[in-house]
Amino acid sequence: MDADQPAGHPPVRVERRPVDEAESRHANGPDWDRYADEYQATHGEFLGDAGFVWGPEGLTEAEAGVLGAVADKDVLEVGSGAGQCSRCIRAQGALSYGLDLSIRQLQHSLRIDEDSGIAVPSVLGTATHLPFADDSFDVVFSSFGALQFVSDLERAIRETARVLRPGGRFAFSITHPTRWMFPDDPSEAGLLASQSYWDRTPYVEVDDATGQVAYVEHHRTLGDWVALLAGHGFVITDLLEPEWPEEHDRVWGGWSRVRGRLTPGTAIFGAVLAKR
Numbered sequence: 334m335d336a337d338q339p340a341g342h343p344p345v346r347v348e349r350r351p352v353d354e355a356e357s358r359h360a361n362g363p364d365w366d367r368y369a370d371e372y373q374a375t376h377g378e379f380l381g382d383a384g385f386v387w388g389p390e391g392l393t394e395a396e397a398g399v400l401g402a403v404a405d406k407d408v409l410e411v412g413s414g415a416g417q418c419s420r421c422i423r424a425q426g427a428l429s430y431g432l433d434l435s436i437r438q439l440q441h442s443l444r445i446d447e448d449s450g451i452a453v454p455s456v457l458g459t460a461t462h463l464p465f466a467d468d469s470f471d472v473v474f475s476s477f478g479a480l481q482f483v484s485d486l487e488r489a490i491r492e493t494a495r496v497l498r499p500g501g502r503f504a505f506s507i508t509h510p511t512r513w514m515f516p517d518d519p520s521e522a523g524l525l526a527s528q529s530y531w532d533r534t535p536y537v538e539v540d541d542a543t544g545q546v547a548y549v550e551h552h553r554t555l556g557d558w559v560a561l562l563a564g565h566g567f568v569i570t571d572l573l574e575p576e577w578p579e580e581h582d583r584v585w586g587g588w589s590r591v592r593g594r595l596t597p598g599t600a601i602f603g604a605v606l607a608k609r
């Protein structure tokens with residue numbers, strides 16, 4: 334699934350096997366540290382220093398409107414990377430903060446804070462242990478951030494509900510769950526379903542030299558997401574599946590016009606916390 338892996342990534346073998354939360358975190362933090370420079374060099378211009386796209390299709394929050402009005406709202410971005418999205422809404426008056434597992438991604442965030450003059454206060458942390466008091470935020474969001482890297486998603490959603498105020502909004506984008514069936518290949522070869530949509534066994538890359546897990550992605554079906562959100566008191570308000578714009582010919586990992594014309598690559602959920 335990790336078609337974004339950098340050239341300098343250690344040689345890995347791909348496996349499918351159960352991986353718990355600690356192992357996922359210990360793999361993905363260092364992986365994003367290694368990858369951050371290349372990620373920002375490759376995608377930084379597309380993302381924009383203070384831009385807000387929900388995924389490789391380029392749908393912006395200004396177009397999608399999933400967060401609602403953000404001015405004067407307390408907002409947390411989970412898996413904020415270099416903070417582009419949070420910076421975008423800070424420029425619109427949101428009191429937005431970032432949280433990310435990768436120190437190198439946060440160093441890029443600081444660099445762009447200084448270059449742009451729009452600073453997003455950010456902390457190093459993980460989606461499953463949010464270092465904030467109950468009822469701290471009006472909005473929590475994640476644009477392709479932490480959620481598909483987390484094993485203990487129950488805990489991450491519970492933490493989100495805890496730090497949100499009642500009536501608060503939760504929005505996130507993820508790889509569209511139907512993509513799990515296909516090889517992560519932007520060409521036509523990536524259009525042939527080759528594994529079960531219902532097989533939740535994580536995608537794992539193991540470092541050939543050390544035998545350590547080097548990268549993990551977790552899969553949930555659309556039904557899993559609905560059950561998780563409803564089970565933590567959220568009412569789902571949006572499920573956007575952005576279409577691939579005809580003129581858009583950018584390839585991002587396994588996302589491309591070839592595949593995007595036929596199958597959804599991104600799912601964006603919006604939900605409101607009705608009760609805890």
Ligand SMILES: C[S@@+](CC[C@H](N)C(=O)[O-])C[C@H]1O[C@@H](n2cnc3c(N)ncnc32)[C@H](O)[C@@H]1O
Pocket residue numbers: 358361362365380411412413414415416418432433434435438458459460461475476477478479482483
């Ligand atoms: C694809 S990037 C998305 C960041 C940003 N929205 C962007 O578009 O560049 C995914 C981010 O999630 C972070 N991440 C991965 N696992 C995480 C976790 N368990 N908790 C918090 N952040 C995590 C990574 O470090 C990385 O910065």
